[in-house]
Amino acid sequence: TDLKHIRNFSIVAHIDHGKSTLADRLIQMTGTVAARDMQEQLLDSMDIERERGITIKANTVRIEYPAQDGDTYVLNLIDTPGHVDFAYEVSRSMQAVEGSLLVVDASQGVEAQTLANVYQAIEADHEIVPVLNKVDLPAAEPERVAEQIEDVIGIDASDAVEISAKTGLGIPDVLEAIVQRLPHPEGDADAPLKAMLVDSYYDPYLGVVVIIRVLDGKIKKGDRIQMLGTGGKYPVDRLGVFRPKMQDIAELGPGEIGFLTASIKQVRDTRVGDTITHEKKQTATPLPGFKPAQPVVFCGLFPVDSAEFEDLRDAIEKLALNDASFSFEMETSAALGFGFRCGFLGLLHLEVIRDRIEREYDIDLITTAPSVIYHIHMKDGTMQELHNPADMPDLTHVDHLEEPRIKATIMVPDEYLGDVLKLCQDRRGIQLDMTYAGTRAMVVYDLPLNEVVFDFYDRLKSVTKGYASFDYQMEGYQTDNLVKMQVLVNDEPVDALSTMVHRDRAEQRGRAMCEKLKDLIPRHMFKIPIQAAIGGKVIARETLSAMRKDVTAKCYGGDATRKKKLLEKQKAGKKRMRQFGKVDIPQEAFISALKMD
Ligand code: GDP
Numbered sequence: 001t002d003l004k005h006i007r008n009f010s011i012v013a014h015i016d017h018g019k020s021t022l023a024d025r026l027i028q029m030t031g032t033v034a035a036r037d038m039q040e041q042l043l044d045s046m047d048i049e050r051e052r053g054i055t056i057k058a059n060t061v062r063i064e065y066p067a068q069d070g071d072t073y074v075l076n077l078i079d080t081p082g083h084v085d086f087a088y089e090v091s092r093s094m095q096a097v098e099g100s101l102l103v104v105d106a107s108q109g110v111e112a113q114t115l116a117n118v119y120q121a122i123e124a125d126h127e128i129v130p131v132l133n134k135v136d137l138p139a140a141e142p143e144r145v146a147e148q149i150e151d152v153i154g155i156d157a158s159d160a161v162e163i164s165a166k167t168g169l170g171i172p173d174v175l176e177a178i179v180q181r182l183p184h185p186e187g188d189a190d191a192p193l194k195a196m197l198v199d200s201y202y203d204p205y206l207g208v209v210v211i212i213r214v215l216d217g218k219i220k221k222g223d224r225i226q227m228l229g230t231g232g233k234y235p236v237d238r239l240g241v242f243r244p245k246m247q248d249i250a251e252l253g254p255g256e257i258g259f260l261t262a263s264i265k266q267v268r269d270t271r272v273g274d275t276i277t278h279e280k281k282q283t284a285t286p287l288p289g290f291k292p293a294q295p296v297v298f299c300g301l302f303p304v305d306s307a308e309f310e311d312l313r314d315a316i317e318k319l320a321l322n323d324a325s326f327s328f329e330m331e332t333s334a335a336l337g338f339g340f341r342c343g344f345l346g347l348l349h350l351e352v353i354r355d356r357i358e359r360e361y362d363i364d365l366i367t368t369a370p371s372v373i374y375h376i377h378m379k380d381g382t383m384q385e386l387h388n389p390a391d392m393p394d395l396t397h398v399d400h401l402e403e404p405r406i407k408a409t410i411m412v413p414d415e416y417l418g419d420v421l422k423l424c425q426d427r428r429g430i431q432l433d434m435t436y437a438g439t440r441a442m443v444v445y446d447l448p449l450n451e452v453v454f455d456f457y458d459r460l461k462s463v464t465k466g467y468a469s470f471d472y473q474m475e476g477y478q479t480d481n482l483v484k485m486q487v488l489v490n491d492e493p494v495d496a497l498s499t500m501v502h503r504d505r506a507e508q509r510g511r512a513m514c515e516k517l518k519d520l521i522p523r524h525m526f527k528i529p530i531q532a533a534i535g536g537k538v539i540a541r542e543t544l545s546a547m548r549k550d551v552t553a554k555c556y557g558g559d560a561t562r563k564k565k566l567l568e569k570q571k572a573g574k575k576r577m578r579q580f581g582k583v584d585i586p587q588e589a590f591i592s593a594l595k596m597d
């Protein structure tokens, strides 16, 4: 295809503003998919993604569009993840396209992720077409929202396209705007091959599938290619495009986006942003490449049933095949036995992986307290990274500790502003900025990441009845007075419940945790003390009283089947518990105990 007839773009939006619905409509109206094959959210392929409405990997689709000028255009859409955990991945895939559709729900207006995502598009030098969605809703105020886009983002929204992705209204205008307003790609078909590795995923039948964007030259099936960053050399087995199903193609030229397979064993052998060229005739101007995405949140994953350890290893290895940003290493815990210390891009990423292990591999898990990475500066001048509070070295050798901080942007309607400020203050936040966009306030806070990882987002949603939106970026490390808090159940330390806390908050946090655990741990035949301690010093204490006597034996004495059912139920309940000394602690206690109300 000649360059003038190609348009490459992405769609940026806050979650739920209609990105996936618009993508579906574009695919449908151009006849890319036959009506009988049309199902909602075509691009969101994984189950969990479908349920939660998020897209984790970049997906692409090639659409052919006969425009009003009489020519047919090839439109390549790269759909990117919409959640803050994956912001860095979004910024990378934006480098592969020239333009963005900025979708804003006309009944809601600009939100925190609208801002974060559109700034990435601006940084990638995109031409941006504002699209006001959901104009079918009675609450839609397209003029007001267009003004807000100009005020808050600072781009021209006078010719924003008004649409309803739901009813299909305005979709032809979007297609025309893509052709007329977005620039066509540039590139030299006669130069040596230079292509960008946009993303990759593991397919059980095809091996690793690599999504590429060709900048210069041409690539064909059978070509011998080399990846300049990793040095890997491969023959191209298969070359194609997504429509959105895979379709083979003879050749991809400048400006085109497609996929290749090349007997690559694992996703780790591919590096997003790497330059792909011909082995023999190499490009002289490789791309700068990207830093790999680094995990920021760590937690332990242990099988509830220790016999399932090998199954867990297998599951984790398989999932890691497809996800280079998910890291793991073996961990042993005095209380939980063998498991894995895993690193994630954020809490959502953690939840997705945990859910997939439980669902797809049917393994019950104990997830320990999520922790961020602390920097421990030792007295001898060296620095260690702490991924697990249980590994905290002896304090006599420690000079000081640093913790990661974030810059958080929160948008919230006026009436909830007070609650949001209080929440941020409670989490040791420092206010950096506060401005208004209509009746919504935008506040910017500097917050410790560890105060955000457990339940900040849930709390924010609940104090604002779901009206606040949130986005963040990592800012760097800062010294603070941090200590390790241990929890003792029946006088035994439970390492999996150890957390790092700020010294000033330790008593409060310790008390809350002991109270929670008292509710979460079932009564036993004996009295159980539950304590929080720093060093050897107990700072909070609760006592779970003993159960009086076994009443079930009498109640169900006469009915054998009911008794059996009851026993089975108890057994199933037991399966999700772990024994610590003589005490059974239920699985959910490990996460729930850390949530702060
Ligand atoms: P995404 O998170 O940006 O991908 O948003 P989705 O495409 O999943 O849409 C979120 C919700 O808004 C879904 O329930 C859609 O059915 C709904 N929605 C999307 N576009 C429209 C629209 O134009 N009008 C109305 N009324 N609802 C819409």
Ligand code: MG
Residues within 6 Å of the ligand: 019, 020, 021, 044, 053, 054, 055, 082
């Ligand atoms: Mg979506």
